[in-house]
Amino acid sequence: MQNERSRSWAWWASRWLRTWLVPGLDEDAQRTRKGRLAGALYLAADVYAACVTAQTWENEQARLPQLLIVAGVAVLGLTLLLLPWHRFRDSVLIWPVLPSAFLLNFGEGLPGVLGHYQPVYMLSLGYAGLVLRPGRTTALTALNVALLGVVAGLGRQQEHLVELVGTILFAGVIGEMIAAAIWTQKRQRSDLEQLHAGLRPLLQAQTESDAARLISELAMHVLRADGVFTMVSERPIPGFGAGDSGPPADDLVARGGAGIGADFSGVRLSVGTDPSGAAVAARTRRHLYVADALSSPLVSRQYVARVSARSLLYVPILVGDRLVGVMVIWWTRPVSDLDHFTDQVIELLSIQAGPVLERVRQVEELDRAAMTDSLTGVGNRRAFEQALQCLADDAVLVLFDLDKFKALNDSQGHPAGDRVLRAFAAALAGSVRDTDLVCRFGGDEFAVIARGDGAVARAVLERLASAWSAPEGVGFSAGYAVRQVGEAPALLNARADEALYAEKNLRRGRSPAG
Known part of the structure; x- marks a missing residue:
């Protein structure tokens, strides 16, 4: 006891x-x-x-x-x-x-x-x-x-x-x-905590650009880098193994970055032919570290001068064996080497980033498919109605209708009609600005929703008139309306429709009535 x-x-x-x-x-x-x-x-x-x-x-x-x-x-x-x-x-x-x-x-x-x-x-x-x-x-x-x-x-x-x-x-x-x-x-514990904390918003990313930006920010903080930008393949890159007949031809496009000078929007490179470090990392599926960027042939002098890079790291982003992107990471100070723990952090970041990029891409493709006309590749009726409900105060709506299209379908069949529809959609898409929306909302009915005034609509019609050669004798009629202050979308649509059919009844083909 x-x-x-x-x-x-x-x-x-x-x-x-x-x-x-x-x-x-x-x-x-x-x-x-x-x-x-x-x-x-x-x-x-x-x-x-x-x-x-x-x-x-x-x-x-x-x-x-x-x-x-x-x-x-x-x-x-x-x-x-x-x-x-x-x-x-x-x-x-x-x-x-x-x-x-x-x-x-x-x-x-x-x-x-x-x-x-x-x-x-x-x-x-x-x-x-x-x-x-x-x-x-x-x-x-x-x-x-x-x-x-x-x-x-x-x-x-x-x-x-x-x-x-x-x-x-x-x-x-x-x-x-x-x-x-x-x-x-x-x-190391701080790096892991930052990595885990950064993965939460990354998993909630809704667009490919947001995901690429969050990946870049996370990599910059975890690796204590001075800048990062993430390049994403335009479409899934096929495997590049021994059984392939040649290198992949897909392009990598910069989508999001972090750090000073990290805005590389629009930068594009070909994985199969480009000699840069990013393309080499994409082809080999391995990290590529460049300790001395000033003397390496893998880094362009223009890039080094722009961001004052001294050491660079290229990290492929993989889903299984398939490449979905590449992170380009740089330091403005020379970094002699990366330790084993840093390699593990990079590997973990790459493994986590790949599925996120693939998920948001699939979601965007589904959304795009739901808003795209399968025949012509322009927006469909759903996209037209959605854009109509979100009009800007200075919106202009242009409606189009193909002349003699029904006669073509009756005489030559639907394949000929489909060819004309695709050609007209391509000509119309080439006649508008990048910020304008082109939709096919009916059988042979198209629309353009833009911002501006009547001069914007007339410029679209003039470019389209020059681009459209009326194949199979099919012309087009058009009418437009400029939104008035506080005008309801339905009323704007009705006024543009009146202008379209006024011209169609006059059979003047390429000059808007109103």
Whole structure:
């Protein structure tokens, strides 16, 4: 019974100690843990100092300074244990480290007993490596050596001087190694957290351009690059294996970017023939890293000058073995090499980005198919009605109807009529601006919805009149209407329809009546 009670007390005591030293995992809790650890180390060093004081009690010159240091270190250690570290910033963690340098080198060096305190250097610089960023432990090591030099310059602590300097340097190296390992682990964890956080909005992307932009932003942040742009294949690129007869002929087109100078809209390259790094990565399905962009034949001089690129990385975006795009990533500073963890992050990003790009492309293709006339390739009735309900205040509507089309169908059959419809749709699409919408909303009825005034409609009709040669004797009639302020879409459509049929009744073919 007595053993069980003592075992229970030991278990509760160890649990309380763990909770006290390791209060949690968030940033405030980690700062509290590091601060309390500093207090615990000071108390441990204080116990060690008390033992040294007892062993060197006969040294009257060192007795009083050591007793004062033992008392002061005890107060300092208890203070560090009780401080509300969660209220401070991380930069405060350097302050528990600095007093140790002065206490050691002056408090124990001036009496000449510093040789007994070499293990304390290990504690001090090891803790510095645990809580400080890489490089600061080296600075603290230099401070200890400098203070020891001051003590030696005063004619004190002449014994064990070489051993003390060696201990400081050795402890500093160990502390710096600890700091580098912890900092690398933090960076890797931060990269993974950024990657996982960035995947959430990426999975919600609705368009190919948005997905490409989000992929570029995510890659830039995770890889700490200065810029990224993502190129997407215009259509699924076939496999490029040993059994293929030749290289794929598909183009890659820039869709979205991030970073300064990352707007490469409209940039296009041929996967099969282009010698650039992006095309090489697309053909080989492998990452391609260019450490020195200035001297590499894979990077154009114009591109290097535009974004001041010094190192580049080309990452193919795959779905299985099929390529759907390529990320072009650059740094304005030379990057000698990419580590294994970075390769894993890139691989994970590529694997996640591929299905997203494919999904949004499929959705866009379905939407486009639902709004496209299957025969002519222009917008269908659904697209026409949807655009009619979203008219701009300065909209102009032009309606077209083919003359003698029914007679052609009756005399030569529907294949001839289909040929005429396709030809007219192509001629009409070539007569409008990129921002104008062309639709086929009936059998031989077409429409153009544009922004502007009557001059815009007349310009479309003039270009169409020059492009349309009336094959099989089929002409066209047209009528247009410019939207008035606050006019309902149905009324605008009715006025354009009146103009169309007024001209059709007059049989004037190519001049609008109204």
